[in-house]
Amino acid sequence: MFRKGKTNGRAYGSGVLRHPKKRYWVVFLLPTAAAFAIGFVWPFLQGIYLSFCSFVTTADAKWIGVGNYVSAFRDRGFVYSFWYTALFAVVALVLINVLAFAVAYVLTQRIKGANLFRTVFFMPNLIGGIVLGYIWSILFDGVLRWYNTSILLETWYGFWGLVILMCWQQIGYMMIIYIAGLQAVPEDMLEAARIDGASGWQTLRRVTIPNLMPSITICTFLTLTNSFKLFDQNLALTGGAPFQFKTLPDGTLSTIKTTEMLALNIYNTFYGQNSAARGTAQAKAVLFFLLVGAISIAQLRATRNKEVQQ
Amino acid sequence: MTKRILPLVLCVLLVLSGCTNTGKPAGGEEKGSVYWLNFKPEADTALQKIAKTYTELTGVEVKVATAAQGQYESTLTAEMDKSSAPTLFVVGTQAAVDTWGDYCYDLKGTDVYNELVTDDYTLYDENGKACSIGYAYECFGIIVNEELLDRAGYDVEDIRNFESLKQVAEDIHARAQELGFDAFTSSGLDSSSAWRFTGHLANIPLYYESVADGGWKECPPEIKGTYLDNYKAVWDLYINNSAADPRTLATPGYDAASEFANEKAVFYQNGSWEYTNLTEKLGMDADDLTMIPIYSGVPGEENSGLCNGTENCWAVNANADPADIKATLDFMYWMVTSDAGTRLMAEEFGPIPYKNAAPTPNVFLNDASEYFNEGRYNVTWTFSFTPNVEAWRAALTSALTQYCSGGSWDAVETAFVSGWATQYQAANS
Structure with missing residues (x-):
């Protein structure tokens, strides 16, 4: 009598073939988990710890309590850049998604050269x-x-300049997600709508968009978080200019960098001032994380509720 | 059981294999090695040459890394956190001593320290620890292409003060079409060039105010901006007598050094560190080059020399491996005593404040000595007192940009004077 699994060779009997997912998940998961822990979790925890410290390099941190958070909230530039970033995020969110959807919609209508346009828009x-x-x-x-005049001279030039830049950069990416979503809208639903005599607008409003909600969720999530986290483009396009100088009642000068967004403000606080400000910058970074986290969770909840099950 | 353990073992091996490289060069253990974090991109070529020579001679590894323009502080912060941190770095101002003092090895009594001829460029912390020692003097002013000046019908001797500088510059600018070159190179306000004006040119009003105050010993909490009109006069002269449209100065793309080397302008405000770049990289003839003081219309400026000083100060990392500290101190000692070392230092940096200093071919630094020997006064580097220097300069740059596009000069005054008080408070709160 043969015993199952023995006579058919070792490979057949190996766990990989019999229960690949059950047993070997750890092999595939661990490298990524380790990278995530080393590259994200540990620095993140250390970052939180440092926000309660005074330090020059991370190795010489001294615990000082919540002082850093107090200075972060007292910083008028930080509060200003929060509102500036929020406004930017809202405008960019709406514009990028509406335009990306429009482009995706047009490029799924079997027009000539659609593939070329998709490539060009994505580039x-x-x-x-x-x-x-x-x-x-x-x-x-x-x-x-x-x-x-110059983009560095007017706050609003800087604002719209950044919006245009971000639209130009991100519309192509969101377009790809929307195209995938549009192609996944079930053909039978569209056909049923046609037979029922729905107009193009009604089809879009009642069939296409509800089916597209997963794409909308991911695209709004990406644009919102990207806008809040925006750094490189902000640094290179305006660097915060123009600055606004205001003498406060107590005689000190407040310098507001009128096109400075949150991430750039944190960076400038960390490196632009004396070493005591590094803790403040760290505290700002923790607040920044909480803020972006809270906003993204709220947004995910709001759009997820509208998703339909196919 | 083995099947369960095997994947874990594999994973552990995988992770460990990524961790074994500690970044320490092989063979560097006994001898020690040097890692120099340099802060001036323009000096990088020179330093690489020095490092290579030393390694060839002694076999000791010398690595030179250079931070990008304006990124020294962030690069230093990041590098100092690493296990293979720089052993030799730059602590060039009192503010830097306040930040990095704990990381500085006490250089007092070391062989290289004993070779110094002056204590003027040594920076001490409040406990008297010698945190950093100067390794080169520098000077800045207005670099002149004498050949072009001659073609325009003038001589350097014609320029004795602001009045004569203005007259020569305006005449050249008016005839730019016919001459084929303009008076000044572009005064770019993007980050690669703005420091020439918010740092070096700003030194002129700061220096004279400091002199009027009896000479600053430490950063004053407030400044008055008494000589800002002179600053404005020079700035106006620069931007109105150049081929570059003042409204475009903040946009990236201007390259004053190339304009100067390509004979597009007679005057170029910069410092002695540009010598190697202009003569070796850009192929200019050293005989055509000279440097004159930045005249701004301050009474008595006929007797002023160039702006001499230094931020080139060596500090040794106290937390480094003792073998590396020794290797670093030996390397420093070699640079200021050996024939090859002093010659290279003289060629690349000019006169060094050490007993064995070799003569330098750098015409700008020789000009500086000549002015000094003529009995002219030295315009010291007063800008090194600037509180939160990057932030103060960034605001000044923004204000100058607004001014260049037709805005009012008031913003520059505010950024200069109130900005100082604000940054002082921020730095000392």
Whole structure:
């Protein structure tokens, strides 16, 4: 009599073939988990610890309590950049998603050269933020020069410049997600809508968009968090300029960098001032994490509720 | 059981294999090695040459890394946290001593310290620890292409003060079309060039204010900006007598050194560190080059020399391995005593404040000595007192940009004067 699993060779009897997922998950998971722990979890925990410390390098941190958080909240520039970033995020969120959806919609209508357009629209996404920032600053100034001004001179130029840059960069990426979503809308539903005599708008509103909700969730999540985390483009395009100088009632000068977003503000606090400010910057970074986390969770909840099961 | 353990063992091996490389060069253990974090991109070529020579001669590994323009502080912070931290780094101002003092090895009494001819460039902390020692003097002013000046019908001797500088510059600018070159190179306000004006040019009003105050010994909490009109006069002269449109100065793309080397302008405000770049990289003839003081219309400036000083100060990492500290001190000693070392230092940096200093081919530094020997006064580097220097300069850059596009000078004054008080408070709170 043969015993099952023995006579058919070792490979047949090995656990890999019999229960691949059950037993060997750890082999596949551990490298990533280790990288995540080393590259993210540990620095993150250390970052939280450092926000309660005074330090020059992470090795010489001294515990000082919540003082860093107090100075972070007292910093007018930080509060300003929060509102500036929030406004930017809302505008960029709406514009990028509406335009990306529109482009995706057009490019799924079997028009000539759709593949070429998809590639072209996606390409800006492959260029790094710093390079983009510098290129766009030259482009904007090339135009603004005719009007005797520069992107560095007006807060609103800087704002819209950044919005245009981000749209240009991100629409292609979101477009790809929307195209995938649009192609996954069940053909029978669309056909049923057609037979029932639904107009194009009704089909879009009642069939396509509800089916597209998973794509909308992921795209809004990405645009929202990307906008809040924006750093390279901000640094290269305006670097926070123009600055606004205001003498406060107590005689000190408050310098607001009027196009400085949160991430850049944290960076400038960390390196631009004396070493005592490093703890403050760290505290700002922790607040920044909580903020982005809270906003993204709220947004995910809100859009998830609208997703339909196919 | 073995089947369960095997994957775990594999994973552990995988992780460990990624961790075994500690970044320490093989064979560097007994001899020690040197890791120099340099802060001036323009000096990088020179330092690499020195490092290579030393390694060839002694076999001791010398690694030179250079931080990008304006990124020294962030690079140093990151590097100091590593297990293979720099053994030799730059602590060039009192503010840097306040931040990095704990990391500095006390250089007092070391062989290299004993070779110093002056204590002027040694920075001490409040306990009297010698945190850093100067390794080179530098000077800055207005670099002149004498050949072009001659073609325009003038001589360096014609420029004795702001009035004459203005007259020559305006005349050249007016005839730029016919001459084929302009008076000044572009005064770019992007990050690669703004420091020439918010740092070095700003030294002029700061220096004269300090002199009027009896000479600053430490960073004053407030400044008055008494000589800001002079700053404005020079700035106006720069931007109005150049081929570059003032409104475009903040956009990246200007390269003043190339403009100067390509004979597009006669005057170029920069320092002695540009010598190697201009003569070796850009191929200019050293005989055509000279440096004159930045005249700004301050009474008595006919007697002023160049702006001499240094932020080039060596500090040795106290937390480094003792063998590496010794290797670093030996390397420093070699640079200031050996024939090859002093010659290289003289070629690349100019006169060094050490007993065995070799003569230098750097014409700008020789000009500086000449002015000094003529009995002219030295315009010291007063800008090294600037509180939160990067933040103060960034605000000044922004204000100058606004001014260049037709904005009012008030913003520059505010950034200069109130900005100082604000940054002082921020730095000392």
